[in-house]
Amino acid sequence: MMKEAKNIPLSKYQHLFFDLDHTLWDFETNAKNTLSDLYQKNDLFTRGIKDFDAFFARYSFHNERLWDRYTKGFIKQEELRWKRLWLSMLDFKIADEPLAKSLSVEFLELLPQKTTLFPYTIEILDYLLNKGYRMHLITNGFDAVQHSKIQNSKIHHYFEEVITSERSNSLKPNKEIFEFALQLTKAEKEHSIMIGDNLDADIQGAINAGLETVFVNHINATPHIQPTYIVHHLKELEEIF
Known part of the structure; x- marks a missing residue:
């Protein structure tokens, strides 16, 4: 009790x-604002991701699942960092590993600047x-x-x-x-x-x-x-x- x-x-x-x-x-608010900035900067709309909210929902899903695997020792830190974005883009039929890794670097540079x-x-x-x-x-x-x-x-x-x-x-x-x-x-x-x-x-x-x-x-x-x-x-x- x-x-x-x-x-x-x-x-x-x-x-x-x-x-x-x-x-x-x-985290959710700050991550969403960060991903929104990257969505616009990298013009992901023209790459085939027409709905940002749907894209963020997929990111949240993959991020939570990969963090669980990371904390249980199934994957390494670097894999977590870029695969959450790569898998999110795959859901929109975008198989661009270099872009996913580039977005991962930008994401981790910008995210800590958010202060909510x-x-x-x-x-x-x-x-x-x-x-x-x-x-x-x-x-x-x-x-x-x-x-x-x-x-x-x-x-x-x-x-x-x-x-x-x-x-x-x-x-x-x-x-x-x-x-x-x-x-x-x-x-x-x-x-x-x-x-x-x-x-x-x-x-x-x-x-x-x-x-x-x-x-x-x-x-x-x-x-x-x-x-x-x-x-x-x-x-x-x-x-x-």
């Missing part, structure tokens, strides 16, 4: 480990910082890309450590990335909690590492894993912390 926030003493948690994409940084955060992100980070919590990021995203995102979004100063898959040589949901984070920050499990949107990577991964969890359920999904807490809006974190 999920614990009631009011029963938790204020001093229980000291280290808050956040996920970045889909939790604080609005979920509502109340700055406010909740200010709130938590002012209450004395020590905050860190644990992300499967690419090292340079993730650092650019938080710098451009002006939230870098809230986090003491940014633990990426590259830095830790592991990926969520593997418990090693969480153990690396705990060791790096000198945090104790009983005083730490993971906050993220992905039930398998963030929540189950943290549970496997012995951490309590907050599932940030922006999309009102039906949980198939039981977190310690569930919130549907970042402001609700105030009820826990």
Whole structure:
């Protein structure tokens, strides 16, 4: 049974480990805006992609599927980067591997410049910082890309450590990335909690590492894993912390 926030003493948690994409940084909005820019710049309409929204829907489908394969160790980083665009174009009968790889490079250059955060992100980070919590990021995203995102979004100063898959040589949901984070920050499990949107990577991964969890359920999904807490809006974190 999920614990009631009011029963938790204020001093229980000291280290808050956040996920970045889909939790604080609005990946879907930023990715859609980035892909729209590339769609226009590369004149993909005349290449046969007549409906941008349909193209983005296919990108989202392939991106989610490939990220799942990447986190499970079935594919490498480079394959994920370009195949999500290549497969999206194939759905429109465009078999142009060089274009897919070129778009992949442009996409990763432009994406971190986008700065849309979920509502109340700055406010909740200010709130938590002012209450004395020590905050860190644990992300499967690419090292340079993730650092650019938080710098451009002006939230870098809230986090003491940014633990990426590259830095830790592991990926969520593997418990090693969480153990690396705990060791790096000198945090104790009983005083730490993971906050993220992905039930398998963030929540189950943290549970496997012995951490309590907050599932940030922006999309009102039906949980198939039981977190310690569930919130549907970042402001609700105030009820826990």
